[in-house]
Every structure is written in C-alpha cells, then in structure tokens.
Amino acid sequence: MARVQLKHVYKRYTGDVVVVKDFDLDIEDREFVVMVGPSGCGKSTTLRMIAGLEEITDGELIIGDRVVNDVHPKDRDIAMVFQNYALYPHMNIYDNMAFGLKLRKIDKQEIDRRVRDAAKILDIVHLLDRKPKALSGGQRQRVALGRAIVREPQVFLMDEPLSNLDAKLRVQMRAEIAKLHQRLQTTIIYVTHDQTEAMTMGDRIVVMKDGIIQQVGTPTEIYNHPNNIFVASFIGSPSMNFIKGDLAEEAGSLFFRAPGLNIKLPEGRLAALREAGVVGKPVTLGIRPEHIHDEPVFLETFPDSKVDANVEVVENLGSESYVYLQAAGQSFVARVAARTAVKPGMNFTLALDIDKIHIFNTETEQTVF
Amino acid sequence: MNTLTAKRARNLTLNVVTWLFVLVNLFPILWMVWTSIHSNEEILGGVRAMTLDHLQWGNYLQLWQTINYFGYFKNSLLICGATTILSTAFAVMAGYALARFKFPGSNLFGMSVVSTQMIPGILFLVPIYLLFWQIDKNIGLPMINTYWGMILIYTAFYTPMSIWIMRSFFVSVPRDLEESALIDGCTRFQAFRKVILPLSVPGIIATAVYVFLTAWDELMFAWVMTTTSDVQTIPVGIRLYVGQYQNRFDLLMAAAAVSTLPVLLTFFLTQKYFIRGMTAGAVKG
Numbered sequence: 001m002a003r004v005q006l007k008h009v010y011k012r013y014t015g016d017v018v019v020v021k022d023f024d025l026d027i028e029d030r031e032f033v034v035m036v037g038p039s040g041c042g043k044s045t046t047l048r049m050i051a052g053l054e055e056i057t058d059g060e061l062i063i064g065d066r067v068v069n070d071v072h073p074k075d076r077d078i079a080m081v082f083q084n085y086a087l088y089p090h091m092n093i094y095d096n097m098a099f100g101l102k103l104r105k106i107d108k109q110e111i112d113r114r115v116r117d118a119a120k121i122l123d124i125v126h127l128l129d130r131k132p133k134a135l136s137g138g139q140r141q142r143v144a145l146g147r148a149i150v151r152e153p154q155v156f157l158m159d160e161p162l163s164n165l166d167a168k169l170r171v172q173m174r175a176e177i178a179k180l181h182q183r184l185q186t187t188i189i190y191v192t193h194d195q196t197e198a199m200t201m202g203d204r205i206v207v208m209k210d211g212i213i214q215q216v217g218t219p220t221e222i223y224n225h226p227n228n229i230f231v232a233s234f235i236g237s238p239s240m241n242f243i244k245g246d247l248a249e250e251a252g253s254l255f256f257r258a259p260g261l262n263i264k265l266p267e268g269r270l271a272a273l274r275e276a277g278v279v280g281k282p283v284t285l286g287i288r289p290e291h292i293h294d295e296p297v298f299l300e301t302f303p304d305s306k307v308d309a310n311v312e313v314v315e316n317l318g319s320e321s322y323v324y325l326q327a328a329g330q331s332f333v334a335r336v337a338a339r340t341a342v343k344p345g346m347n348f349t350l351a352l353d354i355d356k357i358h359i360f361n362t363e364t365e366q367t368v369f
Numbered sequence: 370m371n372t373l374t375a376k377r378a379r380n381l382t383l384n385v386v387t388w389l390f391v392l393v394n395l396f397p398i399l400w401m402v403w404t405s406i407h408s409n410e411e412i413l414g415g416v417r418a419m420t421l422d423h424l425q426w427g428n429y430l431q432l433w434q435t436i437n438y439f440g441y442f443k444n445s446l447l448i449c450g451a452t453t454i455l456s457t458a459f460a461v462m463a464g465y466a467l468a469r470f471k472f473p474g475s476n477l478f479g480m481s482v483v484s485t486q487m488i489p490g491i492l493f494l495v496p497i498y499l500l501f502w503q504i505d506k507n508i509g510l511p512m513i514n515t516y517w518g519m520i521l522i523y524t525a526f527y528t529p530m531s532i533w534i535m536r537s538f539f540v541s542v543p544r545d546l547e548e549s550a551l552i553d554g555c556t557r558f559q560a561f562r563k564v565i566l567p568l569s570v571p572g573i574i575a576t577a578v579y580v581f582l583t584a585w586d587e588l589m590f591a592w593v594m595t596t597t598s599d600v601q602t603i604p605v606g607i608r609l610y611v612g613q614y615q616n617r618f619d620l621l622m623a624a625a626a627v628s629t630l631p632v633l634l635t636f637f638l639t640q641k642y643f644i645r646g647m648t649a650g651a652v653k654g
Contacts, residue, residue: 053548074554086549090567103554151553 002064002154009059034202042211079148080157087132094128118149229365241332260328264304286358292334305352405622428623441606449584452523464535538572574642
C-alpha cells in the first residue's frame, strides 16, 4: 500500500508528439482512482509510465517515498491487469498466478498459500489445473486479477480490464473489483473509457482529454460540477444537452436566449454570471436529461423554461424512457418515466429544471456555474 | 438442376482437379520409387520393360556398397544439422529484435534482410570460392572442402529468410505477455526465455525445418566447394552413379529415394508447425 505522486509528468515521442502534458496528481494510499477519457487521451500511456513500461520524458513519479522514474518495472512493487488478460498460454492457472512469486524466490509453501487464498477469494480454485485457453473471458479476467493479488503489491494498475467482457459480466466484475478493493485496502489506479465504470468504481475520477487532465474529483463532484463542456458531455449517460445562445439582461433579470427559447435564469446566479463577464456574450446552456421534466407540477413550477418539442425517437428501457426531441432547431434528450405516453411524431411540452442548469462560456468552454 | 445437385457437381469437379494436381506433383516421386526397384537394363529398355515381374529390391542394399553412401549421408546430417542450429539461433535473436525494438535503421535493416533473397545465389559462387581460397592462402585456415566452410555458407544463405519467418512469428505474440512478465518480476531476457520462447516453439520448428530441408537439397555450392567424399553431401554423392561410361539409374533412383526419406519424415512430423510458422502474422489471431 502506498501513495503515488505524479509531478508535472510529460510523455513526448519523437517528432515532438506530446501525449501526456503536465500530469500532476497525488493519489492517496488505499485510494481507488479511475482515469477516464476517450481513445488517445493519454490515460493508458500514463498508466504505462507508472508501470515502467513507458519512459517518463519529464517530471517525477513517486511510489511510496521513492522516485521510481528509472526503476525497472519488476522493482516498482506494482501489479498490473491488462485489457486482454495477458495470461501465459503455456502455463496452467496455478503457474500463471505463482509465476511472479517464483521469480521472487518466495518459499514454495507460502506461494501455495497465497495462490490458493487468492483463488478462493475469486472463486477459481477449480480452475487451477487448467490452461488459459480452456477458460471463458470472465474466468480469465478473474485469473488476471488473482495473479495481481498474490503479489501483494503496493499499487494495482488496471488497464481497461473489463473492456473485453460482455455487458452482463462487466457489471458483475465491476462490483467484484470494488469489493476486492474494500477487502484488500490497496491503492488502485484504474483506466477506462467507460464513464459508467468510472462513476461506479472510483473514489476519485481523473477525466483526461488530449493528454491533459480536465478535472479531478469524486464522482458526485464531477457529475454535478463539471469544469468544462468536455467533462460535462463525457460524464453521464445519456450525455448532457447543450444549447448555444446568449445571455441578456432585462429589468434586473437575466435571460438565456436561443432561437425559440427565452429562459429566465435563477436570481441567485446573477452575481456569478456578472462576475464571469458573460452577460451579453455567447454562452452554452447545459442540462442533464433527467432534469428535463414533463410532469404537470414541474410545468407549473418552471413556466419560464417551458419548451414545446417534437418527439423524434423514444427508447424505452423498461424502468425509464429516453425521449429524443427537436425544438427550435435544437436536438436534445430527456429522461422520463417509462409510463409516460409518448410516441415519435407527437408534440410534447417539457420544462427545464432551472436550478440544475449549467452555463458554460462558449468561447473558452469553461464552466461559469 | 437444384442447388444441392449443383453443389455436389461443384465439389466433384474440385475433387477431380485437386487429385489431378496432386498426381502431377507426386508423379516424379512415384516415378523415382518405381524406377528404383527395377534393373538398369529394364530402365534403359523403356516403360514397357519395367514390369512387376522382376522387382529389384536389392538396389536398396547395393547402393550402400557401390559408393560410400553412408559417408555422404553422415556429411549431409552433420552439415545440415549444424546449419539448422546456427541459422535458427541467429534467426530467433535477430527476429525478436526486429519484431520488438525500434532502433535507428531497424526498418532498413529488416528490408535489407528480405532483399538479399532477390539476388540469385549463383552470383556469390565465384566470389565466395575466391574468398575461401584467399583465407586459406593468407591465414592458413582451410575453408574449401571443409565442414565449417559449408556450414558457414549455408548459415549465411539461409539465415535471412529464417530471420523473416521468426520475425513474423514474434510479431504475432502479444506484447502484453512480455510486459506482464516484466511487471511480474522478469528481466527482459527472462521474459524472452520464460514466456516468449516457449510460445514460439512452432515458429522455431518451422524455421529449423525450412533451413534443414533447403540445405539438404542444395547441390551447387556443395558440388563446387567440396572435392572429397569425406566432406561431400548426398546431392553430390548420388551424382557419382552417373558416370562417363555407365549410368546406374537404378542405384541413382534408389539413393534419391533414400535421401528423400528424412525430408519427408521431417516434414510430415512437423507440418502443422511449418504451416503455422510460415503463415504467422498473416491474419489477426
């Protein structure tokens, strides 16, 4: 168990291609940190730098209390779970799990104890004699986790470990990894492109784009207070709705105006908007699908944010429905109760919960509130 | 014609064409075996004289007595065996380096290795002969008509293609396995030895079979570079049955049939590795 510190870390490849820029993060001991972002954002490269599989071009990496920039992967006291499991095909499961311990010349009885304990935790005792090719995807993933557990490392690194599993198994393994973290109380750094994994598993989430950290925070912080349009759009499913318009002040009140829309903003936000200097300037309004309502009580409560829209597509998920709408040339999606009687082609009146809206500076894409 | 009949007719046609193709390719081998069990007189008498009445199985005994066939066999085994070990060892190391490491000129080196195969081997015959002669003259190290001379030539000739086969094989082994081994506690060499090498056995066998079979059949360099029967290989040895005054086609064919046996045996025992090795990296695994 250890604290991991990345101090102004850079990764440059030849030809001045910078894939990780000024990555600065302090991961606490026993923390579960999830790095999330689209393909090519530098999250896997960062993880590989922590593992020692990629050289750090600039900056400092500290695991525990020693700088490990030039330390060989085997001496960093880390374990890694790979996306494609990376089990050794010529060894049986027992040998796969014992491999790292044998290399460290650990006593045979101790190896046996650790392998069997880990196998029991992961419910793979009956698979120990099999070869990886005789295992299903989920079983292989458990073995990969087991191989990491037996090492009892200071830090676990996981590189999209659930991407190759089917949807049902992914949900199951997600919970198992979270349980494992509670049980082992070890620092885990987890990389994924799946925002649901990030939201459900991490103590803290690091959102990345183009090699730069966009925001670091707890799942709730990131969901409710995104730093910019990218974070707001990346976290949450379906994604946040964005409507481009501008802010106009009228008789001491502020209005968000877009073609077909004139929404009065809450009084309590005036100060923040004035301070940000965005009054009279183009801004982007963001609202999550669950904050768009069709219930009569909402339509009465928020008469200033009513929108008449045309329904394009309805996705019924059983417990709820996603309604894809078109209003005043803008497309957006609303999450409504499954019992709502709505069909493609019909007109639908909705109200935006103005207490939950976000305003972004359209030019800088940064959050105003 | 309904679909099922059309399918059957197509399968039948494909089978006939395949069998014709197999027969055309097998004919020289069948002819060699058929000729090898007849007397020289019958062979010279033409196809009609070669009947089933007087099969000469004794040719297979006589071939060992007429010339020092065992000696040629031993020389072939020694030279081809050593070449196989050396070429494969070099190919494994160079192939791994080319598959895994980017270094200045790595692409150029890789392409140069393949492009050597575009130059006909015969172009090297005279220069190598002169080089060997100069080495003997200036250093006093005999190269012509020696085992090591032949082993050196064959190793130099068959290593480039072997490197390419091994490189293709290593490329198809996921990099994650090595990285996982590094994190598990291996040094880079340990990761290669304990993880990559055991997984590359099919590729190594394919390479070794390729080198052995190609060296076993080689005649041109063996004919020019060796002059005495204590170094000469089978392809050179069996030519002795064709003389200035008498051609012993019966013994020649029996000797050729015997020399084909190790080749056939090696291929049949290792064909699954051979095909896998040759096609490594061709498709996504």
